[in-house]
Amino acid sequence: MRNMPNKRKLSLLLLLSLVLVLAACSGGNNAPGNSTGNTGGNAGANANGNAGGSGETAPVKLTYWVAMDGNASRSLGSYSEMLFFQELEKRTGVEVEFQHPAVGSEKEQFNLMIASGNLPDVIESDFTAYPGGPEKAIADQVLIPLNDVIDEHAPNLKAYLDEHPEFRKEIVTDDGTIYVFPSIGIGNRAVSGGLMLRQDWLDELGLDVPVTMDDWTNVLRAFKEKGAAFPFTARLGTFNATNAFNGAYGVGQNFYQKDGQVKYAPLEPGYKDYLAQLNAWYEEGLLDPDFATQDAKAHDAKVSNGDSGAFFAYIGSGMGRFLNAMEGQEFDLVGAPYPVLNEGEEPYFVNKPYEYRGGGSAGITPNNEHVAETAEWLDYLYSDEGHILKSFGIEGETFNMVDGDPQYSELIMDNPDGLSIGEAMGKYLRVSTPTPGLVGDDRYAEQYYEYEQQKKASATYSEHQDNADQVLLPRISQTPDEANELSAIMAEVQTYQDEMLLKFIMGSESLEDGYEAYTEQLRKMNIERAIELKQAALERYKQR
Structure with missing residues (x-):
């Protein structure tokens, strides 16, 4: 710049400084957590089922349509008030805005939502009952196919499906397309x-x-x-x-x-x-x-x-x-x-219910701009930690470990506000109805039933539950x-x-x-x- 006029030198220096400042502020377009749906993020659970999130990126915010469980609706105005979802947000960094249809008009409001085309990021429903089936839901652009998403961003669910190929057949269309994060029945007390x-x-x-x-x-x-x-x-x-x-x-x-x-x-x-x-x-x-x-x-x-x-x-x-x-x-x-x-x-x-419960399964819509992060967030529920959180809650608050097994605390079993066991579970947890993740854990069933007669009836009804698979x-x-x-x-x-x-x-x-x-x-x-x-x-x- 020796022979350049002073004013021109100054202009170039100012321009160079401005470029450097903007680059430093942006942090780059490929920063973790900036995914729009096709790349990974750190908002959800990692492959080991541990909640991620460095706290350095803006939180992912999702809209989630779901009908409220009757027991939950007696105590809560929204799932955002539920202990489970509040703790899930702390662990994953994903914020969720829930959209609940009015009790008693769930089907009508579901149909209105679909007809409007104004879809949330996630819909929890039974898409086996969708008119025309899950294939039609995909063709109607209500759901997106999830095979690649699960392979890349849901290691816990992927591992379960790889280990249970017969179950995998339950959650795919005839051409092999996975369309939801399913509610998976486990345990030996399925007949209720x-x-x-x-x-x-x-x-x-x-x-x-x-x-x-x-x-x-x-x-x-x-x-x-x-x-x-x-x-x-x-x-x-x-x-x-x-x-x-x-x-x-x-x-x-x-x-x-x-x-x-x-x-x-x-x-x-x-x-x-x-x-x-x-x-x-x-x-x-x-x-x-x-x-x-x-x-x-x-x-x-x-x-x-x-x-x-x-x-x-x-x-x-x-x-x-x-x-x-x-x-x-x-x-x-x-x-x-x-x-x-x-x-x-x-x-x-x-x-005996289907292992794939149908209801309580979560589909991702085409409107979702954070597909990868949503998949990671949902996948946490298929990890051991996520399953314990969803089904039993927070240790020392809603359960205590006794000889290696989670035992519900008095907050659930003898609720100080006079809630029944089912109502208390509905207020704090997502365990007694189909939900994304694993449902029907025997450790839950053994405690849910208050009376010995109920526990014996559960064993009696479920004794031959596997026979049902033949018919x-x-x-x-x-x-x-x-x-x-x-x-x-x-x-x-x-x-x-x-x-x-x-x-x-x-x-x-x-x-x-x-x-x-x-x-x-x-x-x-x-x-x-x-x-x-x-x-x-x-x-x-x-x-x-």
């Missing part, structure tokens, strides 16, 4: 509902818990002779949605599989035998005649006031509630195994065209099936004279085409 009886009545009458259908007939007759007005009370769903008695006759209640072939229960001989037994109980006065119309309140009143001695219910919301309400009175309950026809047989049609249709998916065709067929078929179920049980339609005409009408309604569509989906599933 079943048949219950008055244990004090059985003791008084010198009867054992019934196992076979003949046992059940004898017990219900004894209850009637004792004075029970309605020995077995029920609601309509007991006979078309719970597998309460149909499994004893080797059939499901709708679609199921046998040796890899899709079956539809009413077309199988065992279904007629099942209806014949229910009709016989109805005619003999062993079955509550109000089962088709009574609401939950009327049903429960018959149990509480001693009009009924047997029913179907869930361990937590049913058995626990009855035992609590009747505490101090002569009232005791016992869970009965899913019945069989002959002594020594094992039940197969039990209410339960896996999470097959129909193509959008198949889904539309199947929906049209089943809308008519299901209405007819429910109508005839009532007529056959109540005897207004003779099983001997009318069952053949019933099955013929189902065929005219194209039920066999529906079976074909299900079978095609099952064959594709096998090839995943």
Whole structure:
């Protein structure tokens, strides 16, 4: 610069200084945490399940749409107030703004959100129930494919899927696309509902818990002779949605599989035998005649006031509630195994949920500008640390380690604000309903049930839970065209099936004279085409 004018020298020096200052302030475009979705960040969990975040970058902020659990909504206005999510933010540095639909209008508000195209970063829902299936959700640009995202940014979930290839088939479309961070069922206590009886009545009458259908007939007759007005009370769903008695006759209640072939229960001989037994109980006065119309309140009143001695219910919301309400009175309950026809047989049609729960799974939307960080954040829930946090909370506050196992503290088990165990769990944790991560930990189930009768019922109902895998249709998916065709067929078929179920049980339609005409009408309604569509989906599933 020796021969340059002074003013020009000064101008160049000022320009050089400005460039250096701007470069220092920017920190570079490739700084960790500045990802827009295609590169990694340090906001979430690392490959070892340890929460990351150096604190040097601006926090990632996400919007998250999710329906609130009923127990949580009694204490919280938003999940942002939940201890679990507050601690998760501390560990990961990811801030979340929750969007909760109004209780009771979740489905309507979900549809409105999808129709508007104004999507949050993450949607937690059951995309197996999305109209047209998960493939349609991707085609509608509601979800993004996650295979590469999980391979690169979710080492904990990737490891689980690699170790459980059969489970992986549950969460992919027929072309192998992963579309959610799933809720994964674990543990040996998956079956949460079943048949219950008055244990004090059985003791008084010198009867054992019934196992076979003949046992059940004898017990219900004894209850009637004792004075029970309605020995077995029920609601309509007991006979078309719970597998309460149909499994004893080797059939499901709708679609199921046998040796890899899709079956539809009413077309199988065992279904007629099942209806014949229910009709016989109805005619003999062993079955509550109000089962088709009574609401939950009327049903429960018959149990509480001693009009009924047997029913179907869930361990937590049913058995626990009855035992609590009747505490101090002569009232005791016992869970009965899913019945069989002959002594020594094992039940197969039990209410085991899918390992992939469907509900409580998180999908990432195309609107998300922090895909990598979101994946790392969600992946933390599949690590050991994340699972403990989600299911048990913070050591010394919501749980304590006892002989290596997390034991809930009094804040959960004997809440000072009078919350039930379920309500306290809902306020502080995400453990009692399907959520991204692992659910159904046996260590949770053993503590969730307050009464010894509940713990025994849980073991009884779940004893043969693995048998269900042989008859339960896996999470097959129909193509959008198949889904539309199947929906049209089943809308008519299901209405007819429910109508005839009532007529056959109540005897207004003779099983001997009318069952053949019933099955013929189902065929005219194209039920066999529906079976074909299900079978095609099952064959594709096998090839995943």
